[in-house]
Amino acid sequence: MMVHAKAVRKGSLHRVGQTGCEVVTGYYNDGNEGQSVAIPNGVKKDIPGMTLQTLDLEEGFWRKSPDSVEIYECLNSKHCKGGVNTTDLCSDGYSGPLCAVCASGYAAVGSQQQLTCETCSGVSDFKIYVVFVGVALLFASIFYFIFRQSNESTQELIRSQSEYWFFWLYAIAMIFVYPLGIPGLYTYLLRDKMEKLEAGQAKFEEEMGAKEALEKALEVRTEHEKTDPELRALTFLYESYEPKYWWFEILETGRKLCLTGFLVFLAPRTATQIVMSMTISIMTTRVYSGAKPFISDFNDRFAEVAMWQIFFTMFGALAIRVDLDGESLQDRWYFDMFLTLIQFLPLLIVVFMNDKIGATYSYDKETRASEWERLEGVVVQSDAIGIEEGVAGGEGGFEMRGLGREGG
CATH class of the missing domain: 1.20.5 (Single alpha-helices involved in coiled-coils or other helix-helix interfaces)
Incomplete structure (x- = not known):
């Protein structure tokens, strides 16, 4: 709400004091040849002798500068503490026009009238990382000693193998470089069996129909699994995909890492972070819809729906960021219902297509x-x-x- 001050006749509301003319209570001197102006809403009315520059605002109101006659009501009265100094009208943790954004060192929770700014913990990323690694090592040590006591004979057999210490050191290193280590390990293990995993599907597609080629390639891959125990141990990485898409789990792991680990390097709750996540989502959605990597056609369609769910969730976050959800209460209700439906869409598909x-x-x-x-x-x-x-x-x-x- 904006209030404009209204001028009255010059000299009509003054009284003579010991040092000269003073403005009576309920009016202030605008500095324009002593003209008196009625105090607008949002300004304390019981303080005599105020000027335009010394207007004392009530709690819940804000103005741009000492020379501004426009008084605005804040979205939340607790955000604006009032006062005379226009550079210090906001409560602790709030800043900007109408005190509607969080100051540096504070984190935003909610938005619009429900916005609250909470003090950041001040704990550095390095300290958090050290604590995380320490806890991981602690649990690894506990499980190691439990496993050692309950499987002494098996442990002795493993120790006798030359690869033991290599993989032990590798596992420790992966605690620190998980984002590179896990995809790298997947790539190494699957590429080593690439020919058996691909099972000649591309060649079969040149000789017969796509469906027949897929069935033939699956038979060949199953035969390889039967004769190769190492290949059979990797089925959790590829068994859902067509043979020619044996590498798709590597891509999926990279997608998850980009949407989680990569985005933390961008400023949180910013449009840049949201737009980047939308870009990653739409690119991977295009890959899923174009490749259709799963053996089951239903899984292909379901995966694409899940990809679109992530995209529209990020789109909703962007809309909230630019306040598109707050145009009216009715619009906000529709917006909330849309986001809720998007979140439950994959679950609804599972429920209604349970038989299939x-x-x-x-x-x-x-x-x-x-x-x-x-x-x-x-x-x-x-x-x-x-x-x-x-x-x-x-x-x-x-x-x-x-x-x-x-x-x-």
Whole structure:
């Protein structure tokens, strides 16, 4: 609310004092040839002799400068303490026009009338990092000694291996360089098995339809899993994706790190941070919608919906940042409902499409189980044939079978 002072007839509301003319209570001298002006709302009215420069504002009001006749009501009366000094009208922790932003060293909680500015802890990032690492090392030590006591024989076996200390040191180092270590480890492990993971899907697509090529590539990949225990141990990184997208979990890990760890290097609660997160979200959404990396078509669609959810959440944060949600109470209600619906959209999809999800999961599980059973039969049959050949051909037959298995 803005109030304009209204001038009255010069000299009509003065009284003669010991030192000259003084303005009576309820009016102030605007400095323009002694003209008296009625005190507007927001200014204390029981103080005589005030001038334009010495107007004493009540709590909950603000003005731009000592020469300003425009008095504004603050969004929250507690933000503005009032007074004479226009550079010190805000309560502790607040600053700016209408005292509606937080001062340096204070963190904003809420917005508009509900804004509160809380004192920052003052703890440096380095101290937080040291505490985090210390706690991580403490828990690692506790679990290490518990595991050592309960698995003494297994521990002795591990200690005898040359790789033990390498991976022990690597694990300690990853506490400090997690953002690089985990994606790097994923990349190293998956690239080492790249040919087996890809399973010739791209080549099959040149010879047959996309669906047939996918089924053929999955069969080949399953055969590789059966004969390669190291590959089988990595299934949690790739089993949901098509063979040609064996690398997608690396991309997904990078996306999560960018939306969490990378953004902390930008000023918090700023438009820059929000716009950067929106950019990352829309780029990864385009990758998901274009590649469709999952074996299940439902998972492809569900993942894309989840990507759009993140984007619109960031879009809502940007709208709040520029106060688009506060135009009216009705608009704000619609805005809140929109953000709430966005947050629950993936959950609603799961609830209303539960039958389809269950059928998809059941189909994938049964298909994988039947494929394993088929491969078990092939391996058992091959072993039986190899044994018969070995018995018939003598020692050389066993050597040939052994070489053949290693090569396969």
